[in-house]
Amino acid sequence: MSKSDTFAATEVDEPTVRKAVGAAAMGNLVEWFDYGIYSYVVAYITLNLIPGGDTENAGPFFALAIFAVAYLVRPFGGIILGPLGDRIGRKKVLALTIIVMSGASFLIGLLPTYAMVGIAAPIMLILLRIVQGFATGGEYGGAAAFIAEYAPDKRRGFYCSFLELGTTGGFVLAAGMVTLLQVSLSEADMNSWGWRVPFLIAGPLGLVGLYLRSKLEDTPAFLALEEKAQVSESPLKDVLTKHWRPILVCVGLVLFYNVAVYTILFYMPTYLESTTGLEPTPALLYILGMMLLIMIVIIPVGALSDRIGRKPLILGSCIGFIVLSYPAFLMLDSGTALGTVGGLVVLGLLLVLLLGTMSATLPALFDTDVRYGGFSIGYNISTSVFGGTAPAILALLVAGTGNNASPGIYVAVASLISLGAVLLVKESAGQPLPGSGASLIREKVG
Structure with missing residues (x-):
């Protein structure tokens, strides 16, 4: 008898599932809005907060390096907040992460410039990025687990894809807001104060996300563990000693x-x-167009993964990046409108195959009692080493090699390395989550 068989099937009303999905996705939108802002105003951050930011030598590299600093502490956030979510519940930890994340973004919008306070400006920026990184270490894993544990087994891909819709929505909101400010304001006003506006808006957005999350109970899977007194007393120890393979x-x-x-x-x-x-x-505007395309396609991709499985889509994306990343960057490097659109469409469609499936695939690697912690630890270690460092590494690659298409090689090599893990992952579409009973939508009566 499998561990899942020890739990009775759970039935959840579809309106409740939708509320849970909306609350988790809204939090993810706020998280990636906060992160997206930084990327889209990096030139203004460089000019205002970085020593020598008005010189070509400083460029955006130092600001991108500070962007990467947050990722050094993400694993610590995952190690502490993930297991905490397995012990006290997903809801409480997710409430903490969203308020800390949005609060740090709000404070970035209030930072004095380098001209005003000298080296204290980049130091304060680094400290706030560290706070953001720690909070984010407990956000995505918890949000994915929250939706996955509420969603019915046969539609988990569909519902979990809304989490990444929130991710992309955060980017679109950030890019759209920065674009609107750039069009509406003079260059002097944008450099002076306009770049701060999106950071300040992150505060109220975080409060909205907190309100939505406070209106829901914890997930049926976690409540079932509590009812059976099977919540782990030491989830960090359990996940590191018994579940290191899925990590x-x-x-x-x-x-x-x-x-x-x-x-x-x-x-x-x-x-x-x-x-x-x-x-x-x-x-x-080019990036905004690509992201809008992703948003249109992402939910159908999630629904498709419920029908044909997650693994074929992930494998197709992995092979696609190995083969097409370099040609896509060659198109981008052409400098023509057609080449730019073509390169972004190729990369965007390959990416959406992952965005529509990963948030349902990764929670299914772990049992319920260690899901938040195992997911958060594995995800944030990989993100810290390979994700947050990518912009700075790619900037160095282009500058060092003189090959503007070299980012395509980097993406292709990363995909080739991951191919083994893609082949090892077990298909989870339509199956109960490990350590949980079957999850069903309650049928309407009458």
Whole structure:
């Protein structure tokens, strides 16, 4: 008898599932809105907060390096907040992460400039990025577990894809807001105060996300563990000693997933500006168009994974990145409108195959009693090493090799490394989550 068989099937009303999905996705939107802002105003951050930011030598590299600093502490956030979510519940920890994340973003919008306080400006920026990184270490894993544990087995891919819809929505909101500010304000006003506005808006957005999350009970799977008194007393010890294999698979899957995400969604505006000579506003409009395409496709991809399985889609994306990443960047490097659109469409469609499936695939690697912790640890270790560092590494690659298509090689190599993990992952579509009973939508009566 499997461990899942020890739990009775749970039935949840569809309106409750939708509320749970909306609350988790809204939190993810706030998280990635906060992160997206930084990438889209990196030139203004460089100018205002970085020593020598008005010189070509400083460039955006130092600001991108500070962007990567947050990722050094994400594993610590995952190690502490993930197991805490397995012990006291997903809801409480997710409430903490969203308020800390949005609060740190709000404070970035209030930072004094380097001209005003000297070296204290970048130091405060680094400290706030560290706070953001720690909080984010407990956000995505918990949000994915929250939706996965509420969703019915046969529609988990569909519902979990809304989490990544929130991710992309955060990027779109950030890019759209920055673009609107750039069009509406003079360059002097944008440099002076306009870049701060999106950071300040993150505060109220976080409060909205907190309100939505406070209106729900914890997940049926976690409540079932509590009822049977099977909540782990030491989830960190349990996941590291008994579940290290799925952690390794998680690290492998997330490796190429995050390299792709941070290359295509974070680094791309900087790439288009620095290699093709596009002005900031046109560069953001190209990215905005690609992200809107992703948002249109992502939910159908999640639903498709319920019918044909997650693994074929992930495998197709992995092979696609191995074969097509370099040609896509060659198209981008052409500097033509057709080449830019073609390169972004290729990369965006390959990325959406991952965005529509990963949030349902990764929670299914772990049992309920260690799901939040195992997911958060594996995901954030991989993100810290390979994801957050990608923009700075790619900037160095382009500068060091003189090959503007070299980011395509980096993405292809990362995908090749992850291919083994993709082949090892077990198909989870339509199956109960490990350590849980079957999850069903309660049928309407009458």
